[in-house]
Amino acid sequence: MLIMIVLLLLGFPMMIPLITAAVAGFIMMFGGLGQMDTFIQQVLGGIRPASLIAVPMFILAADIMTRGHSADRLIDMVMSFIGHVKGGLAVSTAASCTLFGAVSGSTQATVVAIGSPLRPKMLKAGYSDSFTLALIINASDIAFLIPPSIGMIIYGVISETSIAELFIAGVGPGLLILVLFSIYCLIYATVNNLPTEEKSTWKQRAKAVQLAVWPLMFPVIIVGGIYGGIFSPTEAAAVCVLYAVLLEFVIFKSLKLPDMYTIAKSTGLITAVVFILVGVGNGFSWIISFAQIPQTILDAVGVNDMGPTGVLISICVAFFVACMFVDPIVVILVLTPIFAPAIAATGLDPVHVGILITLQVAIGSATPPFGCDIFTAIAIFKKPYWEVIKGTPPFIFILVFSAGLLIAFPQIALFLRDVAFG
Amino acid sequence: MSEDDTQHFTSHLPGFLGTIDEWISKLESFILALGVLLMAVNTCVNVIARFGFGKGLFFSGEINRILIIMITFAGIGYAARHGRHIRMSAIYDAIPFTGRKILMICIALFTSAVMFFLCYFAMVYIISVFERGRVLPALQIPIWTIYVWVPIGFFVTGVQYLLTAIKNITASDVYLSTQVLDGYSDSEREV
Amino acid sequence: DTWRYAHEEYEGDVQDVYAYKFKEYVEENSEHNVQVYRFGELGESDDIMEQTQAGILQFVNQSPGFTGSLIPEAQIFFIPYLMPTDFDTVVQFFRESDAINEDFVELYADQGLELLKMYPEGEMVVTADEPVTTPSGFNGKKIRVMTNPLLSSTYEAFGATPTPLPWGEVYGALQTNMIQGQENPIFWIESGGLYEVSPNLIFTKHGWFTTAMMANQDFFEDLSADEQEMVRMASEYAFNETIEHIDGLAEESLDKILEASDDVTVTRLSDSQIEAFKKRAPMVEETFIDMTGNSGQALLDQFKADLDAVQ
Numbered sequence: 001m002l003i004m005i006v007l008l009l010l011g012f013p014m015m016i017p018l019i020t021a022a023v024a025g026f027i028m029m030f031g032g033l034g035q036m037d038t039f040i041q042q043v044l045g046g047i048r049p050a051s052l053i054a055v056p057m058f059i060l061a062a063d064i065m066t067r068g069h070s071a072d073r074l075i076d077m078v079m080s081f082i083g084h085v086k087g088g089l090a091v092s093t094a095a096s097c098t099l100f101g102a103v104s105g106s107t108q109a110t111v112v113a114i115g116s117p118l119r120p121k122m123l124k125a126g127y128s129d130s131f132t133l134a135l136i137i138n139a140s141d142i143a144f145l146i147p148p149s150i151g152m153i154i155y156g157v158i159s160e161t162s163i164a165e166l167f168i169a170g171v172g173p174g175l176l177i178l179v180l181f182s183i184y185c186l187i188y189a190t191v192n193n194l195p196t197e198e199k200s201t202w203k204q205r206a207k208a209v210q211l212a213v214w215p216l217m218f219p220v221i222i223v224g225g226i227y228g229g230i231f232s233p234t235e236a237a238a239v240c241v242l243y244a245v246l247l248e249f250v251i252f253k254s255l256k257l258p259d260m261y262t263i264a265k266s267t268g269l270i271t272a273v274v275f276i277l278v279g280v281g282n283g284f285s286w287i288i289s290f291a292q293i294p295q296t297i298l299d300a301v302g303v304n305d306m307g308p309t310g311v312l313i314s315i316c317v318a319f320f321v322a323c324m325f326v327d328p329i330v331v332i333l334v335l336t337p338i339f340a341p342a343i344a345a346t347g348l349d350p351v352h353v354g355i356l357i358t359l360q361v362a363i364g365s366a367t368p369p370f371g372c373d374i375f376t377a378i379a380i381f382k383k384p385y386w387e388v389i390k391g392t393p394p395f396i397f398i399l400v401f402s403a404g405l406l407i408a409f410p411q412i413a414l415f416l417r418d419v420a421f422g
Numbered sequence: 423m424s425e426d427d428t429q430h431f432t433s434h435l436p437g438f439l440g441t442i443d444e445w446i447s448k449l450e451s452f453i454l455a456l457g458v459l460l461m462a463v464n465t466c467v468n469v470i471a472r473f474g475f476g477k478g479l480f481f482s483g484e485i486n487r488i489l490i491i492m493i494t495f496a497g498i499g500y501a502a503r504h505g506r507h508i509r510m511s512a513i514y515d516a517i518p519f520t521g522r523k524i525l526m527i528c529i530a531l532f533t534s535a536v537m538f539f540l541c542y543f544a545m546v547y548i549i550s551v552f553e554r555g556r557v558l559p560a561l562q563i564p565i566w567t568i569y570v571w572v573p574i575g576f577f578v579t580g581v582q583y584l585l586t587a588i589k590n591i592t593a594s595d596v597y598l599s600t601q602v603l604d605g606y607s608d609s610e611r612e613v
Numbered sequence: 614d615t616w617r618y619a620h621e622e623y624e625g626d627v628q629d630v631y632a633y634k635f636k637e638y639v640e641e642n643s644e645h646n647v648q649v650y651r652f653g654e655l656g657e658s659d660d661i662m663e664q665t666q667a668g669i670l671q672f673v674n675q676s677p678g679f680t681g682s683l684i685p686e687a688q689i690f691f692i693p694y695l696m697p698t699d700f701d702t703v704v705q706f707f708r709e710s711d712a713i714n715e716d717f718v719e720l721y722a723d724q725g726l727e728l729l730k731m732y733p734e735g736e737m738v739v740t741a742d743e744p745v746t747t748p749s750g751f752n753g754k755k756i757r758v759m760t761n762p763l764l765s766s767t768y769e770a771f772g773a774t775p776t777p778l779p780w781g782e783v784y785g786a787l788q789t790n791m792i793q794g795q796e797n798p799i800f801w802i803e804s805g806g807l808y809e810v811s812p813n814l815i816f817t818k819h820g821w822f823t824t825a826m827m828a829n830q831d832f833f834e835d836l837s838a839d840e841q842e843m844v845r846m847a848s849e850y851a852f853n854e855t856i857e858h859i860d861g862l863a864e865e866s867l868d869k870i871l872e873a874s875d876d877v878t879v880t881r882l883s884d885s886q887i888e889a890f891k892k893r894a895p896m897v898e899e900t901f902i903d904m905t906g907n908s909g910q911a912l913l914d915q916f917k918a919d920l921d922a923v924q
């Protein structure tokens with residue numbers, strides 16, 4: 001375990017600490033390397049679930065929209081409505097992240113799609129860079145909660161929870177966070193006396209909506225298709241790709257055929273980088289499970305005697321802290337099976353737990369010292385570490401507060417699910 | 423997303439080996455793109471066949487399973503080539519140049535060794551799957567055939583990390599891969 | 614020693630009951646311990662099978678539906694109306710059949726496995742979006758099946774459209790009407806809540822969900838004769854206890870379902886209705902023979918002879 005953390009911190013590729021720890025586990029359990037082929041079996045087992053194809057498909061769809069016109073048109077529409085209010089630019093950024101979240105499954109895609117065009121505008125309007133960066137990083141977390149969401153897909157696959165139910169349950173908390181962020185943006189803009197954008201006329205707004213109508217159909221297609229029984233949540237991802245291709249290549253004509261090759265290749269690359277972690281993560285949890293370590297730890301800590309709220313809080317703390325250090329997908333992969341017995345024993349709703357985990361993972365990955373969103377932002381915006389994290393504390397406070405609300409009032413998440421699935 | 427920075431790959435290997443290396447790189451990127459596109463097409467065709475014509479493709483799920491393995495194991499070599507494997511570099515970045523260089527050589531050598539190690543056991547595993555003769559239920563093809571990418575992928579990745587170590591030993595700068603210089607300014611990460 | 618035993622189901626399910634009864638007997642009658650791993654703890658069904666073949670696990674419980682990709686003959690249990698419908702006759706068949714206790718033992722031995730016991734888990738019940746009593750009633754209905762060609766052939770013969778879907782997506786797909794039905798033993802329909810989204814239960818009497826418990830053969834052969842005997846006794850003990858457990862389980866589950874939901878309908882096919890479905894069975898037998906050749910034909914003949922003997 002210690003070796004694992006040291007390797008991780010030293011900057012080894014993230015799969016290496018997982019593999020090394022697993023190999024150590026195999027040597028301990030079997031007294032040698034004779035059974036290492038089972039590790040390979042489990043690496044392949046990890047990338048076997050059919051639902052995982054949703055990951056490359058949602059990445060592909062988001063990439064097509066970002067390189068094409070869809071993302072820009074969504075931003076323009078949001079701006080035309082709320083750009084003029086106090087802090088409107090910041091609120092627009094948060095709202096755009098939420099809206100783009102409804103078409104994309106990953107936080108990092110959202111950071112790029114919304115952050116890249118809006119950050120220069122915010123800086124020009126007088127927002128400080130640290131506030132802007134913190135807002136972009138944290139508002140992108142909303143995209144993780146608004147369906148579709150890669151984190152929910154992976155949680156659903158591992159815990160065998162309905163992905164359709166997780167999707168709809170993420171909407172409530174996502175909107176709650178948007179509202180809280182907007183309030184903070186408003187206060188920030190008022191305190192710092194920031195100028196507002198020019199108010200758009202209704203004619204301009206109508207025009208912006210008209211331009212955004214096509215991309216706005218995405219959530220309609222996803223939700224309608226899934227709940228109308230046309231396709232499963234997994235297949236919805238591929239249908240999104242089809243629709244994105246239709247928009248950008250046929251209707252907007254913003255991309256050309258060779259672009260498709262580049263986009264597909266880049267999607268494949270990200271998929272491989274994520275899936276090899278999913279695979280070795282599965283191999284790692286196999287040996288942990290074989291050695292009965294989760295049961296031993298949970299018994300020692302006494303999680304099973306904590307009651308539902310105690311279990312929920314333990315889950316939150318574990319995921320939050322782990323995500324400050326490790327990639328969220330790896331955390332979901334490794335920790336979910338460990339907590340599964342405690343979740344089952346206390347009779348918690350796995351959908352409620354899933355939403356809470358998704359939220360914790362999103363918060364943790366935007367939290368210093370090592371949250372991975374921070375490094376995405378450093379890489380994309382080429383700003384130093386300190387500048388990127390300086391503005392994050394208020395946002396993290398709001399997110400933790402939301403997590404508390406979600407524990408106290410599960411209905412924030414479950415209300416819509418219960419309406420949809422009665 | 424950011425502009426593609428994996429467009430051109432020029433091998434640093436001499437002569438004939440370099441040509442092979444460049445071909446492998448082209449092949450990897452072709453497999454990645456093709457795999458992703460086929461996955462989208464396969465899944466959409468299944469939806470249309472099931473909803474539009476009342477009968478889905480029985481083997482659609484198995485095709486996607488084959489493609490996932492293909493993409494993952496063609497992709498890990500390609501990602502190593504372009505220094506794109508997810509890593510946490512906060513402490514590493516804070517270390518002065520010489521330390522970083524030594525550390526990068528250690529990382530590359532160790533990672534390379536781990537990849538060759540997994541390549542060996544992937545072959546052991548494939549042989550046992552071959553001997554047991556399990557088939558894919560719908561397509562009825564032997565399962566070992568869909569796993570052949572696995573040792574190849576580990577092997578290519580191992581070679582790439584080995585070359586990265588050599589590059590760091592011979593060149594004056596610090597390299598994340600044979601292609602990519604360390605430092606955020608020239609290694610814009612695609613997400 | 615600690616012997617490791619993996620099965621495919623959750624806590625309290627039939628395979629779990631069997632595993633814990635086996636463990637109980639072994640631990641009382643020997644110095645060994647048995648560590649039971651449930652579904653998902655060590656991977657999916659195919660994974661635990663391979664791990665047993667590799668000797669990491671000593672015992673595994675796998676249903677022939679999954680074994681079909683390794684031992685095609687195991688799919689014989691998917692041929693509809695082959696097995697008797699009455700519980701006591703089924704139990705007697707499993708106890709006395711040469712096909713089960715000799716032919717299958719050889720088939721598993723070819724894969725390095727010592728077959729210790731085959732046992733029924735429960736009668737298969739179809740659930741659908743409306744009560745169905747005839748093959749034409751299944752026309753155009755997408756019925757979820759495991760990805761298994763023979764099972765798929767059964768539902769094609771019944772007039773339905775077999776649709777493979779991972780287990781995790783079944784509930785949601787029934788809910789959204791992406792599929793119109795599925796089949797499972799009644800206690801799974803109850804514990805998985807499937808009746809909530811697919812409330813019309815149809816007792817077609819076409820088959821039993823069967824499963825098999827086996828050991829790694831090298832491990833088993835290295836045991837002393839006494840220990841081998843003890844393991845066989847443990848399997849027998851677990852079999853008897855499990856049969857007692859499932860006797861009446863179906864009625865209990867059905868009662869729970871009827872209590873929980875007012876939408877549920879129960880359709881028990883009459884003999885003449887069953888006849889219409891039975892007529893379609895030879896099509897599936899043909900598919901089975903196509904897939905398994907002479908060895909499958911011989912097994913099928915033996916099966917039928919054994920059935921005549923008990924009926």
Ligand code: NA
Nearest residue numbers: 101143146148
């Ligand atoms: Na999203």
Ligand code: NA
Nearest residue numbers: 107362365373
């Ligand atoms: Na995040």
